[in-house]
Amino acid sequence: xENVEQHPSTLSVQEGDSAVIKCTYSDSASNYFPWYKQExxxxxxxxxxxxxxxxxxxxxxxxxTLNKTAKHFSLHITETQPEDSAVYFCAASYxxxxxxxxxxxxxxxxxxxx
Amino acid sequence: xxxVTQTPRYLIKTRGQQVTLSCSPISGHRSVSWYQxxxxxxxxxxxxxxxxxxRNKGNFPGRFSGRQFSNSRSEMNVSTxxxxxxxxxxxxxxxxxxxxxxxxxxxGPGTRLTxx
Numbered sequence: 539x540e541n542v543e544q545h546p547s548t549l550s551v552q553e554g555d556s557a558v559i560k561c562t563y564s565d566s567a568s569n570y571f572p573w574y575k576q577e578x579x580x581x582x583x584x585x586x587x588x589x590x591x592x593x594x595x596x597x598x599x600x601x602x603t604l605n606k607t608a609k610h611f612s613l614h615i616t617e618t619q620p621e622d623s624a625v626y627f628c629a630a631s632y633x634x635x636x637x638x639x640x641x642x643x644x645x646x647x648x649x650x651x652x
Numbered sequence: 653x654x655x656v657t658q659t660p661r662y663l664i665k666t667r668g669q670q671v672t673l674s675c676s677p678i679s680g681h682r683s684v685s686w687y688q689x690x691x692x693x694x695x696x697x698x699x700x701x702x703x704x705x706x707r708n709k710g711n712f713p714g715r716f717s718g719r720q721f722s723n724s725r726s727e728m729n730v731s732t733x734x735x736x737x738x739x740x741x742x743x744x745x746x747x748x749x750x751x752x753x754x755x756x757x758x759x760g761p762g763t764r765l766t767x768x
Contacts, residue, residue: 584758631752637708638700638702638744639708640697640757642696
């Protein structure tokens, strides 16, 4: 079946610390894994994504790792800042991505304390 | 380049009524997907449209329907509203009806529907 598990549901860190959010997907055909950030009153914003033929990708303070064998992927935010506070969603393509459907995790509320 | 726009932003309806929500994709994008977001169920896929055709549908009752116009704008309709339909309805657009690098999905701000 199609399912994406995301942990933790809430995460509180001190400014400057790192934050890690983990997701597990069930569909072995999934090959595209985006991460979205949603701030209050706004729609989800794409922050980074990775395809299954890549194990790791980094963009400034944000990195994503993928372990396709274990069906795990993670978001790493280093040197967190108060403006990183938001809800983060992981997602996986439905099947091999031949459709616009994404399966989302339940979300992680990240709070960065100044 | 303008982003995805959704109208209206907020809507209050009563049980039994019907509602129509509108989505204008990013210019040049031809694929539109709709999602329902609730605190309990998270983000759930409703349906996807490309070239005025529904290509995929999520596990929602037939009260939920949609369509896409020749200019790629899309509407979704919910008939006989129930209390449980209260949610944020999000529209996402992409160039093509697939997902992946070079064809990312971009979300609009959503329409907040409250059913009383």
